[in-house]
Amino acid sequence: MPKEVLHNPALRHHNNGFPFSPAPIAIMSTAKIYQIRVNAVSEYLAEQSDPSVERFVFAYTITLENTGTVSAQLLSRHWIITDGNEEVQEVKGQGVVGQQPHLAPGEQYEYSSGSTLSTPVGTMRGFYQMVAEDGTRFEAEIPEFALTVPQALH
Numbered sequence: 001m002p003k004e005v006l007h008n009p010a011l012r013h014h015n016n017g018f019p020f021s022p023a024p025i026a027i028m029s030t031a032k033i034y035q036i037r038v039n040a041v042s043e044y045l046a047e048q049s050d051p052s053v054e055r056f057v058f059a060y061t062i063t064l065e066n067t068g069t070v071s072a073q074l075l076s077r078h079w080i081i082t083d084g085n086e087e088v089q090e091v092k093g094q095g096v097v098g099q100q101p102h103l104a105p106g107e108q109y110e111y112s113s114g115s116t117l118s119t120p121v122g123t124m125r126g127f128y129q130m131v132a133e134d135g136t137r138f139e140a141e142i143p144e145f146a147l148t149v150p151q152a153l154h
Helices: 003-007
Strands: 036-044 056-066 072-083 088-094 108-117 121-132 137-148
Touching: 036 121, 056 121, 056 137, 072 108, 072 137, 108 121
Parallel strands: 036 137
Antiparallel strands: 036 056, 056 108, 072 088, 072 121, 121 137
16 A cells, blocks of 8 residues: 555545545446325215205225336225215226226326215225236235215314
């Protein structure tokens, strides 16, 4: 090792006698990310509802966005629907609205559907079973969202 490296404190951090660059080094990752973001918006459908017989109909629109790095296909859904009396209904099935969409990284898919409750308030949550193009299976969480008749919580 050259003498100037041993005797100069600024040059002690070295690689085979050559000082390291003080500039940060960017390291590129090739890790695969399996991630689907789910957003839900719900709406009360007064014209299809009949509160006198405890029938409250709601529509919801779901937007799925592939925020990962690998293309994926939606295989199935699992919903947990809870009404205002804490009665729970689970709904499982293949695809959504008859589709099993493929989502490339950055792509979105949107669909609308509905649910009927016997109370003016409730919630929905669940997950989608996904399969990535490399065969990896993973779940995309559906965050809980409210089903609420306007003014029902006031």
